[in-house]
Amino acid sequence: MVTHPTGSVTARPDGPLVATHPSSCWQCNAETAPELFCSACDAIKPLPAQVDYFDVMGLPRRLALDEEALRARYYQLSRRLHPDRYQTSPERARAASLVNTAVLNRAYRTLRDPVERGLYWLTVHGESISRNNKQVPPELAELVFDIQEKLQELRAVRGAEAAADLRRDLEAEQGVLLTRRGALMQRLQDTFVAWDTGARPAEALLRELKQILSEIAYVRTLSRDMARELEH
């Protein structure tokens, strides 16, 4: 037997591939499409591993979604699906409650955050970006260069008086990044609306989505690294 230290091929959350194979209900044997509750007998029914998050939430596939409505829907489904509600139920129902609540939680976590929602949309369409984006977006090149230089200086003079000035500069640049991120988030929203209304061709929108999300990922990582350095 040969073993190897750890290693994995790919990481992915509950994937976007929509399972449409019907499955039979554990309680009444009715063959139905994947659903939270059996449409024949209302028993809780385990979802397949891969389902569409909008489907789980029972929401139309709209990117510019109403976050309050999403939360209300999440609470409503949680009340019916949560394992706390199935403590005294048969084992099959308890297991289904665990699976379905886990999927529901994942779906809610993904859809409530515009960036996560956008990334999910990309995977649904067979696209993806690296979340740990190291490629500098051209528009940010100058700012990034300046920040990196100052961070390096800061590491060199840590504790010395000169550090105070550098810190002030970097804090100001953090503000610039924050503004930048705000603008990117607005563009993301605009793209969502454009998609929902079919204002522009899907292919162009996917490209734009990809570019905005890469930039957001980049700014996010950079801000986090800066915050970490400044906390020292």
Added chain:
Amino acid sequence: MEDRIFGIDLGTTNSLIAYSEGGTPRVITDPETGEALLPSVVSFPGPDEILVGAPARALAVEHSLETIASVKRFMGLGMEHVTVADRERYAFVDVAAGVVRFQIHGRTYTPPEISAHILKALKHRAETVLGEPVRRVVITVPAYFNDSQRQATRDAGRLAGLEVLRLVNEPTAASLAYGLDKRNQGHIAVYDLGGGTFDISILKLHEGIFEVLATNGDTRLGGDDMDRCVAAWLLEAAPAGMRRDPDVLGQATAAAEGAKIRLTDVEETAVAITVDGARVERPLTRVQFEALVLPIVERTLGPCRQALRDAGLTAADLDEVVLVGGSTRVPLVRRRVQEIFGRVPHTELNPEEVVALGAAVQAGVLSGGHRDMLLLDVVPLSLGIETVGGVMERIVERNTTIPVTARQMFTTFVDNQTAVDFHVLQGERELAKDNRSLARFKLRGIQPQPAGLPRIEVTFIIDANGILNVTAIDQRTGREQSVDVKPSYGLADEDVERMLEESFDHAEADVDARLLIEARNDADALLRATHKTLREASVTPAERDVIETAVRDLEAACDGTDHNRIRELTEALDKVTTPLAHRIMDASIQEALQSRRIEEVG
């Protein structure tokens, strides 16, 4: 009817048991003392004697090595996490790694086994008071407990013969107790500083849904640390050679705790102990005390800020702040909490009982009551696997609502490889070695194939208890793949089974030990009273002879371990001394009457 479900707060310093009746949670008090709090102390004064609670705590100085207090600090930990101070305090099995084991009277005990004795005592209390069996329970744990610590708590329940239906996070439980009568909406922060652990949880309350947005904390920070701090300060006044003496340390810690409690109400107190017959005493003002413990209180503030950040809120967004845990009685803690959150914190419910009450509320939810209430809790620490290069790859982020699943695909690296190992970790650091190792898994029985061809999909499920379960499927065959689990700091299922069997073997011994202690205590009390009587009352030589024989017999029996014989001889002595006692009583009554008459006359 199904058994009632009970709620248990298994605390570092004290433990409680509560139940719900007609939607109202109640703590169960000790039928003899009326106390709700059971000190979380277990003592083994002799090889087959076990005491729990206040009687165990009373032995902390006399039997310091055999008396385990604050065992919760060791739950789910490995020997490499045991500190120098811990080693000075207790005797551990001398190994470098693996689960913590105490060495007492030549036997070894893991923390879950010690905790099981506390749970058994609570179970016994509830059964005595309510006259019904206690089988199914909800047990609370610090929100910041990792997977190993949660598993250890669940194992303790199993070892106590309990079915642990759910582990609930302590601050969340507290919020349930608060939410019950107030119908709150909005954002609340629960600041929970107990004897040994600190938690901060930020929740959103909405129409009976208690959604935890973020949690943070420190599972080794609490009132115990304040006591140690004050004890060290007191011992500066003791001879240097005695400062590490376990008895002296025990005394100093107890004196420090007393002073801490008094300083909540008074401005100044004295802290005193006896070392080698000499009195060591220092006056302590509240101001001085606050200066001593300030660093401990300050350590709670970082997690508070992080939890707010993770929840995406600022202090101004909070509607309420709730204080939980005995250590929040310290005025300095209240002041600092008020400063950081900008709110006067709520303290309406007893901070020592509120967690147990909340556990009882959740027990009610699980039995189908409180249909409007639902708890949505989170995993406190990110979960990940070690990848090549010793980096932790996160697969579940902290503060993700549970239950939650994540999937990961594994393959082989060498031709015909039939097994793949992976290492699961919990924590927020980048490198695997800086995070807490939870377990090593081995996927076995993979079909021999060229490297990279097998596709084994592993599903990680964190259930509603915050505990990880792992399953694997061979994508090619669709068959379930066997997974071996080797917990890093926990007990394997076989260990728990073995301990359960052992405890059944010992169950009779346990009961006998308790009966023996009780019989000896009663005999002691009667012997003392008899000696006093013999000195004071007028006794005929014949009476004296009979009594002295009975005393000798009983004293001899007390040196043995037959509790029935001790009981018998105690009764015999009681019988021969009763006439004497009556005579003394009569004499003293007459004396009293006599003196009154004199007064009246005078």
